[in-house]
Amino acid sequence: MTRSTKKGFFLHKSVYLNFQKKDFKTWSRNSTIIPDMIDNTILVHNGKKFFKIYINEYMIGHKLGEFSLTRNFKSHTKKIKSKKNEK
Numbered sequence: 310m311t312r313s314t315k316k317g318f319f320l321h322k323s324v325y326l327n328f329q330k331k332d333f334k335t336w337s338r339n340s341t342i343i344p345d346m347i348d349n350t351i352l353v354h355n356g357k358k359f360f361k362i363y364i365n366e367y368m369i370g371h372k373l374g375e376f377s378l379t380r381n382f383k384s385h386t387k388k389i390k391s392k393k394n395e396k
Contacts, residue, residue, distance in 0.1 A: 318343065324351075324373075334359055338374025353377040 312319060321337035328345070334352040347366055352359040353373045360377035368376070 318370075332361070335373065338372065338377070340373050342368045342371055342373065344369055355379045 318341035319339060320343060321335070321340045324335050324337050324340045327333045327335075328349055328351065332350050332352055334354065336354045338353060338355075342364060344366075346364045347369075348364065350361055350363050351373065353362055353376065354360075355377040356379050362373070362376045
């Protein structure tokens with residue numbers, strides 16, 4: 310569910326004050342990317358480490374957390390057993 314349009318977008322105060330700095334760290338994954346952030350780099354925490362995210366024009370309106378994944382996907386395929394050469 311998205312945030313109501315009459316409320317407007319959410320942007321944490323620390324992100325708003327610091328987004329013009331180069332490579333600043335933030336834990337606010339729920340902050341919305343606004344047009345003023347274009348061409349900046351932000352380090353977003355995923356729970357374990359910080360991911361460097363370069364903001365471009367296609368990211369406007371998305372959340373910062375969408376670009377720093379918290380889980381590693383492991384494939385659904387089964388492991389192939391190697392056959393021993395029998396003589």
